[in-house]
Amino acid sequence: MASIILLFPELPGVFSRFLHFFCSRRNRSELECSTMAVETVVPTAIANGGKLGSAANEKHAEKLRFIEEMTADADAVQEKVLAKILTRNAETEYLRRYGLGGATDRDTFKAKVPVVTYDDLQPEIQRIANGDRSAILSAHPISEFLTSSGTSAGERKLMPTIKEELDRRQLLYSLLMPVMNLYMPGLDKGKGLYFLFVKSETKTPGGLTARPVLTSYYKSDHFKGRPYDPYNVYTSPTAAILCTDAFQSMYAQMLCGLLQRLDVLRLGAVFASGLLRAIRFLQLHWPELSHDIASGALSAKVTDPSIRAAVGELLALPDPELARFVTGECAKGDWAGIITRIWPNTKYLDVIVTGAMAQYIPTLEYYSGGLPMACTMYASSECYFGLNLKPLCNPSEVSYTIMPNMAYFEFLPHGYSAPEQLVDLAQVEIGKEYELVITTYAGLNRYRVGDILRVTGFHNAAPQFRFIRRKNVLLSIDSDKTNEAELQKAVDSASALLRPYGASVVEYTSHACTKSIPGHYVVYWELLTKAGRSAEALMEALTREGVMERCCLAMEEALNSVYRQSRAADGSIGPLEIRLVHGGTFEELMDYAISRGASINQFKVPRCVTFPPILELLDSRLVSAHFSPALPRWSPHPNN
Numbered sequence: 264m265a266s267i268i269l270l271f272p273e274l275p276g277v278f279s280r281f282l283h284f285f286c287s288r289r290n291r292s293e294l295e296c297s298t299m300a301v302e303t304v305v306p307t308a309i310a311n312g313g314k315l316g317s318a319a320n321e322k323h324a325e326k327l328r329f330i331e332e333m334t335a336d337a338d339a340v341q342e343k344v345l346a347k348i349l350t351r352n353a354e355t356e357y358l359r360r361y362g363l364g365g366a367t368d369r370d371t372f373k374a375k376v377p378v379v380t381y382d383d384l385q386p387e388i389q390r391i392a393n394g395d396r397s398a399i400l401s402a403h404p405i406s407e408f409l410t411s412s413g414t415s416a417g418e419r420k421l422m423p424t425i426k427e428e429l430d431r432r433q434l435l436y437s438l439l440m441p442v443m444n445l446y447m448p449g450l451d452k453g454k455g456l457y458f459l460f461v462k463s464e465t466k467t468p469g470g471l472t473a474r475p476v477l478t479s480y481y482k483s484d485h486f487k488g489r490p491y492d493p494y495n496v497y498t499s500p501t502a503a504i505l506c507t508d509a510f511q512s513m514y515a516q517m518l519c520g521l522l523q524r525l526d527v528l529r530l531g532a533v534f535a536s537g538l539l540r541a542i543r544f545l546q547l548h549w550p551e552l553s554h555d556i557a558s559g560a561l562s563a564k565v566t567d568p569s570i571r572a573a574v575g576e577l578l579a580l581p582d583p584e585l586a587r588f589v590t591g592e593c594a595k596g597d598w599a600g601i602i603t604r605i606w607p608n609t610k611y612l613d614v615i616v617t618g619a620m621a622q623y624i625p626t627l628e629y630y631s632g633g634l635p636m637a638c639t640m641y642a643s644s645e646c647y648f649g650l651n652l653k654p655l656c657n658p659s660e661v662s663y664t665i666m667p668n669m670a671y672f673e674f675l676p677h678g679y680s681a682p683e684q685l686v687d688l689a690q691v692e693i694g695k696e697y698e699l700v701i702t703t704y705a706g707l708n709r710y711r712v713g714d715i716l717r718v719t720g721f722h723n724a725a726p727q728f729r730f731i732r733r734k735n736v737l738l739s740i741d742s743d744k745t746n747e748a749e750l751q752k753a754v755d756s757a758s759a760l761l762r763p764y765g766a767s768v769v770e771y772t773s774h775a776c777t778k779s780i781p782g783h784y785v786v787y788w789e790l791l792t793k794a795g796r797s798a799e800a801l802m803e804a805l806t807r808e809g810v811m812e813r814c815c816l817a818m819e820e821a822l823n824s825v826y827r828q829s830r831a832a833d834g835s836i837g838p839l840e841i842r843l844v845h846g847g848t849f850e851e852l853m854d855y856a857i858s859r860g861a862s863i864n865q866f867k868v869p870r871c872v873t874f875p876p877i878l879e880l881l882d883s884r885l886v887s888a889h890f891s892p893a894l895p896r897w898s899p900h901p902n903n
């Protein structure tokens with residue numbers, strides 16, 4: 264019964280009266296009250312967090328019991344989630360098309376509803392974006408689009424969402440600190456320095472807002488009006504987080520972090536790349552920040568009135584001692600361990616370093632002096648999936664437990680594409696890799712997310728997954744995801760500039776270089792010169808006319824909008840670099856691969872390289888390096 268109440272909160276009659284009684288008595292939010300109702304019948308054997316451990320307080324215990332309950336009953340919860348989604352969305356155009364005839368069971372659903380990708384849903388999504396308010400995908404009105412960092416035809420994917428999804432997202436967030444407290448108690452005695460940002464938003468032709476999921480969350484009342492919780496006190500004022508000007512937002516968040524440096528017990532950003540940008544910002548702007556602290560006055564560069572008001576409360580008086588300290592640490596020019604030097608009470612970094620972000624682990628270790636890195640959750644614009652129940656484990660060991668209440672999950676064994684191969688959450692096998700397929704309350708049905716996950720174990724009956732990789736991603740620095748076709752298109756577009764010089768690109772490969780912050784794309788080109796012209800003469804002409812630099816920019820202009828936004832608006836990716844290598848380099852690369860066992864018949868130049876000996880080989884054959892001289896064009900309005 265507990266799960267029924269949670270999953271069917273709008274059920275009439277006795278259930279809702281019971282629920283109402285409970286909610287009003289405890290004065291909880293709608294979400295919490297449905298959770299509370301579940302907990303009323305949780306067996307006492309799993310009281311106080313059960314297997315997970317001892318909670319800090321009753322509120323944390325409730326959350327831990329919720330995790331226990333959901334994971335203990337994973338399969339039953341999934342069955343009910345699917346039934347609820349299908350009942351609610353039975354009359355949508357999409358589900359009617361497949362003739363479910365009111366059925367809400369898994370077998371009928373699997374037999375009738377196809378497994379789809381974003382491109383399959385484009386027509387429906389376009390109609391919603393254009394203003395069609397009929398129940399196309401979801402019976403509940405689409406409240407906005409969440410713009411994914413995954414792209415389709417060069418533009419961000421638009422994920423439809425409904426209002427109540429915010430509750431689900433908040434529910435997942437509310438589970439994080441109760442779990443973290445099991446491993447790191449005392450976090451209520453200080454604050455978190457989190458670098459959190461909103462991004463620009465647009466309207467679709469039909470008037471729906473389109474923005475990233477985190478922007479939607481930070482701008483929601485769920486975030487802005489969150490009640491005081493000693494475990495979730497941030498040094499950043501909400502006004503600074505909500506400012507769309509990236510410089511002002513970062514400046515204010517860093518300044519507030521410095522002013523409260525001894526209170527900081529944890530430090531983070533959503534992704535590792537974001538935290539490294541914050542460190543880079545400190546490296547570049549510490550003189551101004553110290554000056555503000557010494558004078559007790561906020562830099563005139565920060566003009567947003569609400570930020571000025573919020574920071575003004577903290578920066579009321581000059582603090583020359585703190586300013587001297589910040590200057591002393593930053594002026595040394597030695598940035599090793601800077602995080603623990605400035606924020607000495609930091610116990611861990613709260614930042615995702617799994618998947619594409621693993622490339623930043625060594626740099627973060629350098630700046631933090633080896634602090635633990637906690638990857639707490641796994642989420643996307645489509646759906647928030649789950650959390651890490653051992654958040655302080657080594658990054659290479661991180662596994663996420665998918666919460667069965669968030670959506671209906673299916674798993675396509677990696678390498679297979681037949682829909683009949685899909686298995687349910689509770690049926691996956693340890694050691695196997697799967698692609699995640701989701702059915703959401705907001706109207707995605709059997710949607711392929713594109714993430715490849717490996718099962719590492721179970722918590723109760725819920726499987727735990729290691730994030731292996733995102734399908735088809737060749738290069739990624741921040742939230743950008745560039746695939747092989749996009750890279751090819753960019754090389755084609757740029758190499759057209761060589762034609763007047765009688766040259767072409769014979770071979771190329773690429774690398775995401777993260778040695779500097781922000782990281783940047785490096786593309787290795789080997790050129791072919793037309794007969795009768797020496798390589799030296801070609802180079803001389805290309806250099807004289809700045810052709811290679813123009814090629815770098817042309818490549819950037821041809822890459823997808825997430826890349827261009829990261830470059831032009833966020834500054835989270837540095838200028839693209841083309842490294843020209845000597846003629847014959849790629850043949851050497853092939854010889855090297857064959858010497859290591861590659862088949863001569865099947866060898867194809869890898870379009871992205873990470874293996875250090877190959878990178879060394881390429882760099883040892885360098886002729887010249889060129890950088891993009893300007894920012895690529897980007898507009899928040901995709902069709903401009």
Ligand code: AMP
Pocket residue numbers: 410411412413476615616617618619638640641642643644645712714730732733742
């Ligand atoms: P977006 O659609 O822009 O919200 O990006 C969501 C994607 O980011 C997911 O599908 C994953 O590929 C990736 N992602 C999210 N959380 C994690 C995580 N904890 N570890 C690795 N990759 C993640």
